Amino acid sequence: MKRVYNFSAGPAILPEAVLQEAASEMLDYQGTGMSVMEMSHRSKVFIQIIEEAEKDLRKLIGIPDNYKVLFLQGGATTQFSMVPMNLMKHKKADFIITGNWAQKAYEEASKYGQANVIASSEDKMFSYIPNLKDLPISEDADYVHIVENNTIYGTRFYELPDTKGKTLVSDASSCFLSEPIDITKYGLIFAGAQKNVGPAGTVIVIIREDLITKDYPEYTPIMLRYDIQAENKSMYNTPPTYGIYLCGKVFKWLLNLGGLEAIQKINIEKANILYDYLDQSKMFFGTVEKKSRSLMNVTFKSTSPELDDKFIKEAKANGFDNLKGYRTVGGMRASIYNAMPIEGIKALVSFMDKFEKENLG
Numbered sequence: 001m002k003r004v005y006n007f008s009a010g011p012a013i014l015p016e017a018v019l020q021e022a023a024s025e026m027l028d029y030q031g032t033g034m035s036v037m038e039m040s041h042r043s044k045v046f047i048q049i050i051e052e053a054e055k056d057l058r059k060l061i062g063i064p065d066n067y068k069v070l071f072l073q074g075g076a077t078t079q080f081s082m083v084p085m086n087l088m089k090h091k092k093a094d095f096i097i098t099g100n101w102a103q104k105a106y107e108e109a110s111k112y113g114q115a116n117v118i119a120s121s122e123d124k125m126f127s128y129i130p131n132l133k134d135l136p137i138s139e140d141a142d143y144v145h146i147v148e149n150n151t152i153y154g155t156r157f158y159e160l161p162d163t164k165g166k167t168l169v170s171d172a173s174s175c176f177l178s179e180p181i182d183i184t185k186y187g188l189i190f191a192g193a194q195k196n197v198g199p200a201g202t203v204i205v206i207i208r209e210d211l212i213t214k215d216y217p218e219y220t221p222i223m224l225r226y227d228i229q230a231e232n233k234s235m236y237n238t239p240p241t242y243g244i245y246l247c248g249k250v251f252k253w254l255l256n257l258g259g260l261e262a263i264q265k266i267n268i269e270k271a272n273i274l275y276d277y278l279d280q281s282k283m284f285f286g287t288v289e290k291k292s293r294s295l296m297n298v299t300f301k302s303t304s305p306e307l308d309d310k311f312i313k314e315a316k317a318n319g320f321d322n323l324k325g326y327r328t329v330g331g332m333r334a335s336i337y338n339a340m341p342i343e344g345i346k347a348l349v350s351f352m353d354k355f356e357k358e359n360l361g
């Protein structure tokens with residue numbers, strides 16, 4: 001068996017220890033004689049799995065009691081509809097456009113009310129986070145939507161916008177659990193699991209209780225109502241059971257590692273190794289403004305698209321997979337989520353250095 005260094009943006013690398021544990025429990029989960037995939041979601045055993053996952057997540061982040069944790073389906077994209085359907089009471093929401101995912105969320109919300117762009121970094125190919133100082137927040141905005149880490153472009157928010165008292169909604173899909181967060185600053189956070197937390201098919205939503213109401217458009221699908229999902233503890237219908245089980249294992253892996261402060265330290269160290277190399281390279285360079293650099297998705301280019309292609313191909317042949325940039329952006333992207341070991345970054349940097357020496361005129 002040979003595992004590669006997998007730099008995929010998502011579905012992405014998972015901790016090897018978690019995969020091994022899941023493999024050992026595949027045929028017989030703790031004496032039940034069946035895998036977690038095969039058991040009833042109403043069984044005692046599964047209820048314990050989901051409750052423990054929630055408990056561990058609450059401990060990991062420090063989620064206050066007035067926030068609900070939901071394990072839902074439909075990926076982050078379904079939240080682009082679920083959030084406006086449930087939260088747009090005055091039919092107005094503000095968006096900070098920092099890339100494709102923010103744009104998509106904005107377009108979807110426009111179907112349910114007035115969505116306003118209050119800041120954008122489109123003028124420079126989303127290579128920075130706009131100035132957040134004095135944003136033109138709409139007076140009756142129901143919420144302000146941000147994408148906290150921009151998976152495609154490789155930027156992130158280092159501070160949160162001043163929403164002037166309005167509810168902050170964050171799409172944290174690609175940075176969730178990469179560092180400590182203060183939940184009280186948000187009304188709602190959602191994250192598709194397949195970036196940093198678990199397998200595709202699960203999306204985690206953390207929502208302040210007062211935002212869960214029965215005031216939503218009549219046509220709202222029952223599956224897309226936070227009140228229904230909260231009242232039924234994410235089990236109105238069959239939840240993504242195996243995904244929740246694996247997320248739970250990742251939460252335990254993080255707790256054992258020392259929690260979010262510990263993983264943040266490692267993530268900063270990892271990203272610095274790669275950015276420091278890029279900053280001194282004569283062939284490769286980072287593509288976003290330095291003060292907006294993501295710790296999770298490192299985007300870079302070489303001196304030509306032809307050389308980019310050659311690099312991606314040779315990297316793959318040497319065990320560094322999925323380094324190709326997003327299809328509309330080009331260049332390279334190394335997604336270095338929690339589960340990417342520091343050895344993977346060091347090995348990548350020495351490979352890049354070697355490639356540079358061999359290919360520099």
Ligand SMILES: *Cc1c(COP(=O)(O)O)cnc(C)c1O
Binds near residue numbers: 075101173195
């Ligand atoms: C991947 C991603 C999405 C889309 O996630 P799906 O689960 O495929 O719907 C949305 N937002 C961000 C920030 C992402 O990285």
